[in-house]
Amino acid sequence: MSTPNGFPQHSGACVPQSMEGGAVQDLHAKKAGKAAQKEASDNGVLTFEDPPSIGTSLNETLKLLPDELKANMKIKSLTPRPPRKPRLERAASLDEKSWRRWRRFRTSQESLTDPNDTSSSNGSLQEATLSPPVRGRASPCHPCCQQNSLHSSPDASEASPVGKSRAGTSDLGKRASEISSAFGGLLRGKAFAGGKPRLSQIMPARPLPPLELNVASHTLRTANRIDSDCLDYRQNCQHKFGRVSSSLSDTRLHGNGMVYDNCSTDSMKSTFSLLTPIRSKDVRSRSYLEGSLLATGALLGAEELSRYFPDRNIGIFVATWNMQGQKELPVNLDDFLLPTDPDYAQDMYVIGVQEGCPDRREWEIRLQETLGPHYVMLYSAAHGVLYMSVFIRRDLIWFCSEVEYATVTTRIVSQIKTKGALGICFTFFGTSFLFITSHFTSGDSKVNERKLDYNKTIQALTLPKNVPDTNPYRSSSSDVTTRFDEVFWFGDFNFRLNKDRETVDSILNQNPDIDVSKLLVYDQLTSEMSRGSIFKGFQEADIHFRPSYKFDIGKDSYDTTSKQRTPSYTDRVVYRSRYRDDIHAVKYSSCPVIKTSDHRPVFALFRVKVRPGRDNIPLAAGQFDRELYLLGIKRRITRELQKRQEQKDQKSSSICSVS
Numbered sequence: 009m010s011t012p013n014g015f016p017q018h019s020g021a022c023v024p025q026s027m028e029g030g031a032v033q034d035l036h037a038k039k040a041g042k043a044a045q046k047e048a049s050d051n052g053v054l055t056f057e058d059p060p061s062i063g064t065s066l067n068e069t070l071k072l073l074p075d076e077l078k079a080n081m082k083i084k085s086l087t088p089r090p091p092r093k094p095r096l097e098r099a100a101s102l103d104e105k106s107w108r109r110w111r112r113f114r115t116s117q118e119s120l121t122d123p124n125d126t127s128s129s130n131g132s133l134q135e136a137t138l139s140p141p142v143r144g145r146a147s148p149c150h151p152c153c154q155q156n157s158l159h160s161s162p163d164a165s166e167a168s169p170v171g172k173s174r175a176g177t178s179d180l181g182k183r184a185s186e187i188s189s190a191f192g193g194l195l196r197g198k199a200f201a202g203g204k205p206r207l208s209q210i211m212p213a214r215p216l217p218p219l220e221l222n223v224a225s226h227t228l229r230t231a232n233r234i235d236s237d238c239l240d241y242r243q244n245c246q247h248k249f250g251r252v253s254s255s256l257s258d259t260r261l262h263g264n265g266m267v268y269d270n271c272s273t274d275s276m277k278s279t280f281s282l283l284t285p286i287r288s289k290d291v292r293s294r295s296y297l298e299g300s301l302l303a304t305g306a307l308l309g310a311e312e313l314s315r316y317f318p319d320r321n322i323g324i325f326v327a328t329w330n331m332q333g334q335k336e337l338p339v340n341l342d343d344f345l346l347p348t349d350p351d352y353a354q355d356m357y358v359i360g361v362q363e364g365c366p367d368r369r370e371w372e373i374r375l376q377e378t379l380g381p382h383y384v385m386l387y388s389a390a391h392g393v394l395y396m397s398v399f400i401r402r403d404l405i406w407f408c409s410e411v412e413y414a415t416v417t418t419r420i421v422s423q424i425k426t427k428g429a430l431g432i433c434f435t436f437f438g439t440s441f442l443f444i445t446s447h448f449t450s451g452d453s454k455v456n457e458r459k460l461d462y463n464k465t466i467q468a469l470t471l472p473k474n475v476p477d478t479n480p481y482r483s484s485s486s487d488v489t490t491r492f493d494e495v496f497w498f499g500d501f502n503f504r505l506n507k508d509r510e511t512v513d514s515i516l517n518q519n520p521d522i523d524v525s526k527l528l529v530y531d532q533l534t535s536e537m538s539r540g541s542i543f544k545g546f547q548e549a550d551i552h553f554r555p556s557y558k559f560d561i562g563k564d565s566y567d568t569t570s571k572q573r574t575p576s577y578t579d580r581v582v583y584r585s586r587y588r589d590d591i592h593a594v595k596y597s598s599c600p601v602i603k604t605s606d607h608r609p610v611f612a613l614f615r616v617k618v619r620p621g622r623d624n625i626p627l628a629a630g631q632f633d634r635e636l637y638l639l640g641i642k643r644r645i646t647r648e649l650q651k652r653q654e655q656k657d658q659k660s661s662s663i664c665s666v667s
Contacts, residue, residue: 360445376640392425438621
């Protein structure tokens with residue numbers, strides 16, 4: 009705010025700043041005993057105890073001005089006002105302080121390079137902007153006061169010629185610097201109608217502090233310009249990811265003052281990627297195929313495991329389906345592999361099939377097509393019409409050991425291996441997994457035969473082969489399930505309900521959402537497991553779905569043929585672990601929308617704890633079925649294009665009639 013004559017209106021804290029040296033000395037000789045000077049507690053901004061004396065001091069000061077200046081100015085007396093109460097301002101963040109400091113430096117550079125500005129306050133302004141900003145007790149009433157308040161710092165007082173005699177006249181030197189800065193502001197405000205006067209330049213008493221290396225002029229930043237929308241990208245990424253990195257090339261660039269900050273050079277080397285930085289010495293020293301006792305940097309160690317799984321739990325989808333040898337595959341497998349109940353897909357998918365379709369490769373392509381490009385098939389094996397496929401997220405294939413499999417035939421007489429077991433095992437980080445899919449002997453009363461199938465499987469399944477056992481002290485040579493940390497056994501076990509068809513139908517017809525516990529009372533597998541005669545050490549999640557066998561193909565009704573087979577829970581998923589509470593069952597259900605077989609698919613979702621391991625195991629080294637991956641993705645794209653074309657044709661063929 010300024011008066012009509014061009015002078016800024018002050019509240020008792022701002023006075024003219026730049027005058028001739030003799031006038032300033034006379035002024036202080038006359039007014040040294042009238043004004044009482046106070047310094048703020050920490051910042052050095054001046055306040056005066058006697059506000060009326062400021063107006064008198066200013067009038068007498070103006071009397072000392074040259075006649076040429078008086079002719080071009082009309083000055084009104086200033087009415088002193090009491091100082092304002094300090095305003096409570098919020099604390100500035102580090103980003104705001106850095107921006108303000110850079111802004112003040114840029115303003116000082118523009119004034120220094122202005123050919124029309126010859127005021128002597130340029131030097132003092134340059135010095136003041138390099139010093140840290142200081143706040144006073146009272147808020148100035150004019151923008152120039154905010155800049156002038158910078159000169160009340162000790163560095164600014166030493167830069168004044170009067171301030172050289174600091175022994176007895178240090179206060180006078182500070183006030184002279186303040187008057188000189190204010191008067192220079194008047195000159196820059198074009199308060200004079202005639203030519204500009206030239207005042208003697210104020211030279212600093214000591215060398216100016218050097219510029220910071222990360223601050224360069226605007227013209228020097230043209231080669232490494234940063235878009236204004238991306239100025240805060242580095243700060244946001246550091247806050248989100250907590251990652252800061254540098255290199256020798258960055259140091260050289262900053263040392264030469266060629267870039268404003270690290271943003272441009274860091275963006276060239278993808279600093280803000282989610283991938284963990286790899287040190288050069290680690291690349292030199294580690295082959296990642298030699299043993300490491302949980303050392304830092306181990307591929308399968310704790311550090312890498314925590315990066316991918318902070319809670320050290322992975323999600324596993326396990327499913328079993330008796331396809332009844334049908335050639336026709338379901339149109340859509342989304343409801344089977346990607347149920348809508350969990351919000352997220354799982355990390356690993358293991359699908360076992362009994363009496364699989366004749367074209368096994370087509371079945372695997374359909375699985376890849378459904379799971380999409382985020383998953384790859386780690387391994388696939390078959391034993392007759394028993395199929396098993398293991399899909400895993402493509403980011404995790406590097407943490408798997410070599411995959412091994414073995415088979416067991418329980419019906420030797422048959423030329424087509426329809427009954428038996430197929431096992432696949434591997435180690436993920438430091439946890440060993442075994443997946444077994446089986447098809448036991450059928451028949452309502454053949455419980456003992458099914459138990460024999462189980463015993464033969466655990467004894468004859470020769471796994472693992474080359475992958476070392478993670479805990480050989482807890483293993484048994486007579487039971488394959490004891491040689492792995494986590495075991496999942498699933499398939500068509502063919503255990504039935506020991507009840508007649510009429511009783512089972514009456515229970516099922518009572519209510520669609522019935523409590524199936526009434527049926528499980530007659531379940532053969534539940535009874536045998538409780539006795540410990542089969543699946544020793546295994547558990548099964550609670551069943552809340554209807555029996556998965558036997559349906560009429562394409563319908564929701566159970567067997568209506570002359571045989572009138574009793575609905576049963578033949579398709580099951582059981583699990584066991586070496587360590588207590590390592591496996592947590594999240595969901596256990598069936599997929600009633602798939603009706604191409606007399607069995608309904610059954611699946612289970614698990615959360616499994618994973619432990620860090622050693623790098624002394626044979627790694628799969630990123631092995632997956634690349635050909636299947638490409639075929640599945642191509643099929644997925646083709647299906648999407650056909651869908652869009654059908655929608656387009658439907659819109660173009662529609663006819664609108666107006667009646």
